[in-house]
Amino acid sequence: MNFYTVNGSPNCRKVHAVINYLGLDTNIIELDMMKGDLEKPEFKAMNPNGMVPILEDGDLKLWESNAITQYLASLAPANSLYPDDPRVRADIHRWQNWEECHFNRACGGFLFENVLKSLFKIGQPDPAVLKEAEQNFNRFAAILEDQLEGRDFILGKDLTLADFSVGAMMVYADAAGIPVSPFKNISGWKKRMESISAWAEVPALPA
Numbered sequence: 001m002n003f004y005t006v007n008g009s010p011n012c013r014k015v016h017a018v019i020n021y022l023g024l025d026t027n028i029i030e031l032d033m034m035k036g037d038l039e040k041p042e043f044k045a046m047n048p049n050g051m052v053p054i055l056e057d058g059d060l061k062l063w064e065s066n067a068i069t070q071y072l073a074s075l076a077p078a079n080s081l082y083p084d085d086p087r088v089r090a091d092i093h094r095w096q097n098w099e100e101c102h103f104n105r106a107c108g109g110f111l112f113e114n115v116l117k118s119l120f121k122i123g124q125p126d127p128a129v130l131k132e133a134e135q136n137f138n139r140f141a142a143i144l145e146d147q148l149e150g151r152d153f154i155l156g157k158d159l160t161l162a163d164f165s166v167g168a169m170m171v172y173a174d175a176a177g178i179p180v181s182p183f184k185n186i187s188g189w190k191k192r193m194e195s196i197s198a199w200a201e202v203p204a205l206p207a
């Protein structure tokens with residue numbers, strides 16, 4: 001299998017962490033967005049969106065990070081990341097969808113304004129966008145904070161794909177100024193995630 005990734009991408013991080021955690025035999029191929037790799041015809045043929053992550057498993061060319069994590073975890077022998085129980089899987093899918101629709105977007109405003117703009121030299125952070133991002137973040141972080149009350153991980157005592165998906169943006173919390181610290185349960189969970197080597201070993205933002 002080939003996994004095409006870009007260092008510093010939160011969506012690639014989810015997939016990379018699953019590969020590390022389950023010890024899957026995968027070639028990890030780093031692409032360079034700045035050199036236009038994602039626009040090359042061979043990658044566009046695998047993902048017409050021109051985005052990563054992409055997983056290539058023979059004739060299967062799979063894109064969308066959360067779908068890739070589900071596929072990879074289904075290939076491995078029974079594992080706690082993605083238990084073979086329809087109710088647990090539905091719960092994991094619920095949190096992965098919530099992450100993509102709400103939490104990722106809420107955090108993404110901070111990442112773009114406070115990190116990516118300076119990295120790509122495309123201007124100063126916009127205070128109005130940051131204010132809206134803060135309102136959005138507080139709204140959705142409150143949901144996660146409640147869910148983590150009395151739980152080590154999102155579903156309970158075990159780490160699952162939900163943690164890798166929802167946690168992906170938390171890696172940039174300090175650099176992006178995402179206001180996590182008032183949320184005690186999220187802060188504790190973030191620290192627990194950082195102590196998982198499969199997670200910590202994924203490269204963070206490019207230097």
Ligand SMILES: N[C@@H](CCC(=O)N[C@@H](CS)C(=O)NCC(=O)O)C(=O)O
Nearest residue numbers: 009010011050051052053064065066
């Ligand atoms: N919903 C997609 C989003 C993928 C995505 O936004 N990838 C970013 C890197 S995190 C990308 O490739 N961006 C390149 C671009 O937008 O041109 C997923 O979860 O895989």
